[in-house]
Amino acid sequence: METPSSVEPFRFKECVYLVEPTGRWAGTLREFCRYLRTVPASSIFYHMHQYFLRSHFETPDFTNDFSNWAASHLEERALAEKLANIDPFEFASIDPHLRNHLLGVVEAYLNERPKVGDVPVTPFYFESSTTLVVDGPIANDLTELRTELAEIETSSLYYHVFLAHVDSGRGNGNGNDHFIRWLERNYDAQPLIDEILAIDPYMHSLEELRSLILRALDRHLPHVRQRGTA
Amino acid sequence: MALDWAGPELKIDDYAPIVGDAQLALLRRLADRLRGKRVLHINSTRSGGGVAEILRRMVPLMNDLGLQADWAVIRGNDEFYAITKSFHNALQGEDVDFTREKFDHLYECNRDNMKLIDTDAYDFVVVHDPQPAAMVEKKKGRARWIWRCHIDVSHPHRGVWNYLYQYVCRYDAAIFSMSEFAQELPIREVLIHPSIDPLSEKNHELDQAEIDAVYSHYDIARDKPVLLQVSRFDRFKDPLGVVKSYKMVKKHHDCTLILAGGTASDDPEGEAVLAEVREQAAGDPDIHVLLLPHDDRLINALQRGADIIYQKSLKEGFGLTVSEALWKGKPVIGGSAGGIALQVHDGHTGYLVESSEGASYWTRFMLEHPETRRHLGQVGREHVRRNFLTTRNLLDYLGLFLIVQDDARGLHYIH
Numbered sequence: 001m002e003t004p005s006s007v008e009p010f011r012f013k014e015c016v017y018l019v020e021p022t023g024r025w026a027g028t029l030r031e032f033c034r035y036l037r038t039v040p041a042s043s044i045f046y047h048m049h050q051y052f053l054r055s056h057f058e059t060p061d062f063t064n065d066f067s068n069w070a071a072s073h074l075e076e077r078a079l080a081e082k083l084a085n086i087d088p089f090e091f092a093s094i095d096p097h098l099r100n101h102l103l104g105v106v107e108a109y110l111n112e113r114p115k116v117g118d119v120p121v122t123p124f125y126f127e128s129s130t131t132l133v134v135d136g137p138i139a140n141d142l143t144e145l146r147t148e149l150a151e152i153e154t155s156s157l158y159y160h161v162f163l164a165h166v167d168s169g170r171g172n173g174n175g176n177d178h179f180i181r182w183l184e185r186n187y188d189a190q191p192l193i194d195e196i197l198a199i200d201p202y203m204h205s206l207e208e209l210r211s212l213i214l215r216a217l218d219r220h221l222p223h224v225r226q227r228g229t230a
Numbered sequence: 231m232a233l234d235w236a237g238p239e240l241k242i243d244d245y246a247p248i249v250g251d252a253q254l255a256l257l258r259r260l261a262d263r264l265r266g267k268r269v270l271h272i273n274s275t276r277s278g279g280g281v282a283e284i285l286r287r288m289v290p291l292m293n294d295l296g297l298q299a300d301w302a303v304i305r306g307n308d309e310f311y312a313i314t315k316s317f318h319n320a321l322q323g324e325d326v327d328f329t330r331e332k333f334d335h336l337y338e339c340n341r342d343n344m345k346l347i348d349t350d351a352y353d354f355v356v357v358h359d360p361q362p363a364a365m366v367e368k369k370k371g372r373a374r375w376i377w378r379c380h381i382d383v384s385h386p387h388r389g390v391w392n393y394l395y396q397y398v399c400r401y402d403a404a405i406f407s408m409s410e411f412a413q414e415l416p417i418r419e420v421l422i423h424p425s426i427d428p429l430s431e432k433n434h435e436l437d438q439a440e441i442d443a444v445y446s447h448y449d450i451a452r453d454k455p456v457l458l459q460v461s462r463f464d465r466f467k468d469p470l471g472v473v474k475s476y477k478m479v480k481k482h483h484d485c486t487l488i489l490a491g492g493t494a495s496d497d498p499e500g501e502a503v504l505a506e507v508r509e510q511a512a513g514d515p516d517i518h519v520l521l522l523p524h525d526d527r528l529i530n531a532l533q534r535g536a537d538i539i540y541q542k543s544l545k546e547g548f549g550l551t552v553s554e555a556l557w558k559g560k561p562v563i564g565g566s567a568g569g570i571a572l573q574v575h576d577g578h579t580g581y582l583v584e585s586s587e588g589a590s591y592w593t594r595f596m597l598e599h600p601e602t603r604r605h606l607g608q609v610g611r612e613h614v615r616r617n618f619l620t621t622r623n624l625l626d627y628l629g630l631f632l633i634v635q636d637d638a639r640g641l642h643y644i645h
Contacts, residue, residue: 014256014259016256016260016625016626016628016629017629018420018421018422018626018629018630018633019420019421019422020418020419020420020421021406021409021412021419021421023412023414025409042640054616054617055575055613056612056613056616057575057578057609072576122566123410125409125410127409127421130420130633130638130639130640130642131640131641131642132260132629132632132633132638132642132644133641133642133643133644134256134259134260134263134644135259135644135645136255136256136259151251151252152252153252153253153255153256154252155256163641
């Protein structure tokens with residue numbers, strides 16, 4: 001790979017998120033549905049993603065809190081599967097798109113099985129978060145990006161892969177927005193971009209995501225050229 | 231004034247081999263934005279209990295990171311401590327008779343401490359637990375005051391909560407350990423899990439010889455699997471349920487049970503529970519009921535020498551003994567109470583149970599599958615490393631200071 005002189009630096013960000021109670025908790029599926037309408041969008045984002053920051057289990061049950069509650073406490077496996085299979089990247093925003101979709105799934109389930117709605121179970125506590133985003137290291141080219149990516153705190157991956165989606169509006173539909181956009185602006189690297197885009201972030205822990213992106217970089221780095229160079 | 235305490239010499243770098251350079255780099259980046267800021271922690275005891283244990287590590291580490299952190303302990307007479315004990319119990323739902331005189335005495339003691347503890351020079355004042363909550367009357371200027379509630383106040387005695395509420399509302403933020411323990415307040419609320427310290431006497435690595443010596447001292451054979459519960463002899467910790475479970479396991483596996491803990495000298499109920507446990511254990515040389523002195527290193531050795539650790543609580547606070555066990559690579563069988571479910575993830579770090587039969591079943595399963603046991607222990611240690619160590623707690627505190635300082639919500643960028 002040629003080392004370009006005019007590559008725009010990539011600024012890594014890291015984050016610390018402070019979890020906040022919303023004061024809303026649901027002891028039945030019907031209550032859950034009611035609060036799902038009114039809790040802040042940040043609460044929905046939090047419950048769809050916090051798993052990635054906290055957990056690292058090799059064989060996770062599901063990667064969002066709603067489906068885990070449906071499976072473990074409501075013991076409604078079918079509902080859990082429907083909620084787990086939702087890909088937040090398919091929605092332009094939480095409000096109204098993702099929220100309405102979640103509500104649609106829960107309401108349809110309640111219509112099919114009305115008795116489920118009032119069964120008391122271990123409550124689901126709706127939480128939210130305030131996220132502090134801090135400037136991290138800078139990579140001046142793709143080689144440095146690879147070096148920093150291997151070392152950076154996992155919250156940085158959370159920011160660039162998941163938070164990037166809400167931070168910059170609709171992304172590319174697959175996450176990794178910041179990495180992809182930077183690559184597109186600075187390099188002729190379509191095979192590398194395609195490989196990163198092929199990763200489904202919701203199926204991996206942050207450490208696994210790091211490994212997959214690094215593997216893609218290692219494979220393509222020798223062939224990537226800076227935009228505008230021969 | 232405030233700091234009449236010489237804490238241990240702790241360096242944040244000491245944690246690098248455990249949590250890695252990346253997390254420490256992030257901690258330093260946050261601390262750089264708070265360099266020189268003065269932080270005062272106020273609580274009601276210098277030793278004994280989880281809060282003092284956390285502050286003993288947190289305060290020196292904040293200083294090492296470039297903040298100026300102090301720790302002040304409120305003073306009170308015997309009557310004050312008697313009142314705060316029932317105040318504490320009332321906030322956790324116990325029906326107590328709390329008279330006007332008691333509220334007045336509590337307030338007077340806080341007022342006396344306001345004279346003793348100079349809070350004016352601080353940028354952040356963190357008041358731990360209800361006893362010193364009224365100190366917030368001293369709040370002035372740009373200082374940010376944070377109330378850290380370590381107990382479950384979700385179902386409090388109404389009269390006692392109403393008294394506390396008038397003070398809590400004057401803070402800039404309140405911290406609870408988990409949603410289930412919180413109250414709805416008109417101020418910012420955040421959830422921060424408590425933590426254990428991997429370098430403390432209770433949790434650092436021990437030589438095998440030291441572990442063996444402790445077991446030998448108590449005449450506990452280690453030629454068969456050791457099951458252990460460390461907790462007070464208190465009905466909510468269900469030691470009798472643990473004995474019942476052990477007896478069911480014993481039909482299938484030869485094993486040893488240790489119930490280790492203490493009772494408060496002023497706790498007649500604890501004495502009664504201990505007597506019942508001893509009665510149930512009588513005649514079985516493989517059950518060891520140990521009434522221990524306060525000795526963190528001893529507990530550490532017992533935990534490290536065990537094969538499976540129980541925390542079969544029926545009612546629990548956060549239950550940090552679970553993290554202590556997981557940190558030592560031991561799978562935990564825990565009751566679904568309080569914070570235990572955040573630490574014991576079914577099939578990942580141990581098993582959550584609702585009954586002695588459940589505890590027996592999963593003990594039998596793990597005794598038959600030593601590889602699973604080891605795997606759960608490894609995953610449990612990693613779970614604690616990521617979520618329940620001092621450095622994560624510190625990260626949350628620094629994050630909170632920055633957020634309350636800037637009155638930030640949602641996504642907040644600092645450059």
